[in-house]
Amino acid sequence: MHTRPPLWLFILAAVLFTTATDEFIIAGVLPSIAADLGVGVGAAGQLVTAFAVAYAVGAPTVAVAADRLPRRTVMVGGLALFAAANLAAAAAPGFWALAAARVAAALCAAAVTGAAFATAAGAAPEGRQGRYLATTTAGMTAALIGGVPLGAWLAGAADWRATFVFVAVVAAGAAAGLRVSAPKVAGSAPAPLRERLRPLAAPAVLRLVGATFLAASGGLMFYSYLSAFAAETASGAYAVLTGLLFTVGVAGMAGAVLSGRWADAFGPQRALAGVLGGHAVALALLAVFAWADWGGAWLLFPLVAVWGLYAWALTPPMQGSVITAAGPEHGMTAMSMNIAALYLGTGAAGALGGAVVEAAGAPWIPAASAVLMLGSFALALRPAVAAARTATAHEAKANEGDGATGVECATAAPPGTPCAP
Known part of the structure; x- marks a missing residue:
């Protein structure tokens, strides 16, 4: 009988919610950023491109560099740097400073996301890896449904800089939660x-x-x-x-x-x-x-x-x-x-x-x-x-092994596993 999913799994979903929100949130505040920093909307839109390219190019590189570290260390440290990068974005005095902060946030997000998926898969109970990965992934979907609209609302109620503060606060909270609850999943040998x-x-x-x-x-x-x-x-x-x-x-x-x-x-x-x-x-x-x-x-x-x-x-x-x-x-x-x-x-x-x-x-x-x-x-x-x-082939071998009796083992094996003769 499976127990209910652990707290850290839902925190991983919050992590993916945070990184995905940070990626897409620019779309809802482009006009405000352009007006405040004195650039065109088209130029401000390149902040989306900068984040995506930095993430795509940096993800494998960062993963190789962090591969030997424990996954919890990568996530907690990466989220702390991710929060700092978003605070730097909130305080950016100009376009290029904001672009640099977005690139830094993307590299941190790449490291954190890879470690989050590796943790969900590596710490999942036998036969539940798919569900654990699905719960983690749900955070990305929730970002499209709730995170981006919330960021746009914050920009209207306060300022576009408030959206990056919001992302930083959620990231810091997720880092604290993982620090005390995440399982110990070792890095590669x-x-x-x-x-x-x-x-x-x-x-x-x-x-x-x-x-x-x-x-x-x-x-x-x-x-x-x-x-x-x-x-x-x-x-x-x-x-x-x-x-x-x-x-x-x-x-x-x-x-x-x-x-x-x-x-x-x-x-x-x-x-x-x-x-x-x-x-x-x-x-x-x-x-x-x-x-x-x-x-x-x-x-x-x-x-x-x-x-x-x-x-x-x-x-x-x-x-x-x-x-x-x-x-x-x-x-x-x-x-x-x-x-x-x-x-x-x-x-x-x-x-x-x-x-x-x-x-x-x-x-x-x-x-x-x-x-x-x-x-x-x-x-x-x-x-x-x-x-x-x-x-x-495995099913045929199992049927041969139990003599096609259909008798199930009363052990820790998954339901339906035939007993060895």
């Missing part, structure tokens, strides 16, 4: 630099990193241009855009939780293939919706809900698959590279989506996204098939 870098060149890991990049590019392309797509394909959709975004948030939270259960039940590789396949089908249905000119938000809502369910179900099985491919001893480095691919895909989504809109129009966005998602599915299919064959 001492090894030459070449050995620590091995996951960065492993074909199985690179295949999954490529799948993450394509999935992020395809899924976030549709999300980035949802308002434009709705405006052109569903009459009166602008009036219900807030409802559509709320639908995505609710469906995304459900997807993040359910995918963890799928990963535990079927294995992360098979769950990942199922999520990517479902995501591709959802995007294809949205493309048909646009091409068939059905119109009306009444049909767009359920289609977007199905899409949101699969779109936000990606991370738990993907991170679990990466850990399986790299091995627990290289998990933090491999997961950091995977997170970097997620951020690079996020950046590519906006550029690719813009090109599609300019060339063919917003109704073609889901079709282009579906093509990228099919590519991601193809990369994830091979490990899923291998995992299915392994599971079938």
Whole structure:
């Protein structure tokens, strides 16, 4: 019988909430920053790019440097520096000082996020790794639903600098909570630099990193241009855009939780293939919706809900698959590279989506996204098939071992495990 999830797991979700909020919060305060610092809105928007690029480039590097340290040490120290960087952003006298603070915050966030996922996976009880990763991931989804709107509200009620103070306070609180509650998950054993870098060149890991990049590019392309797509394909959709975004948030939270259960039940590789396949089908249905000119938000809502369910179900099985491919001893480095691919895909989504809109129009966005998602599915299919064959072989061997009696062991083995003869 499983006990209730520990406190530190929910603190990890708060950590991901904080780092994700810090990434996206700029979007809600760009005009205020531009006016206060005397730069254009376009220039202020480069603060988003600076954070994303620093995170993507820095994640594998920081992970390799911190790989030998205990995960709790990395998280607590990284969160303290992350809070300091956000306080520096709040006090920035000019644009370049703010940009430097954002880069520093991104590097700290990269270290903390990788250690958080490694802790959730490494300290999870047997058979519950997917659910622990899902709970951690839910913090990122909550940032989109609550963190970013809250930051925008703070900017309106006080000042844009208050948003960075808010992030710093939450980060400091999470650091204090992890200091007293986080489990002791050791870093990797001492090894030459070449050995620590091995996951960065492993074909199985690179295949999954490529799948993450394509999935992020395809899924976030549709999300980035949802308002434009709705405006052109569903009459009166602008009036219900807030409802559509709320639908995505609710469906995304459900997807993040359910995918963890799928990963535990079927294995992360098979769950990942199922999520990517479902995501591709959802995007294809949205493309048909646009091409068939059905119109009306009444049909767009359920289609977007199905899409949101699969779109936000990606991370738990993907991170679990990466850990399986790299091995627990290289998990933090491999997961950091995977997170970097997620951020690079996020950046590519906006550029690719813009090109599609300019060339063919917003109704073609889901079709282009579906093509990228099919590519991601193809990369994830091979490990899923291998995992299915392994599971079938183990099941056949177990049936041979118990003489097909169906008698279960009354031991600490998982339910349904047959007794050895």
